[in-house]
Amino acid sequence: MPSCLQRCVRRQGGNLVVMGTQGRHGVGTAVLGSVTDRFPRLSTCPVRLIRSEAGLSQ
Numbered sequence: 346m347p348s349c350l351q352r353c354v355r356r357q358g359g360n361l362v363v364m365g366t367q368g369r370h371g372v373g374t375a376v377l378g379s380v381t382d383r384f385p386r387l388s389t390c391p392v393r394l395i396r397s398e399a400g401l402s403q
Contacts, residue, residue, distance in 0.1 A: 347384040354390060362392045 354362055366381045385392040 346380050347387050350380070350384055351387050351389070354388070360390055362388060362390060364392060364394055366394050366396050 350362075353359075362384070364381050364384065366379075381394060385394070
């Protein structure tokens with residue numbers, strides 16, 4: 346899925362990607378995986394991650 350997002354960014358000519366995150370970490374991320382974890386490593390443009398309010402209280 347991260348590679349699909351990267352293709353869309355390139356096609357659209359994006360200069361910045363803003364992604365929401367739930368702030369999941371540890372076992373939750375390992376089990377479920379996270380596009381938000383993988384996408385910034387692939388991205389050819391800057392990525393800004395915004396944590397949700399729900400993620401702050403967990």
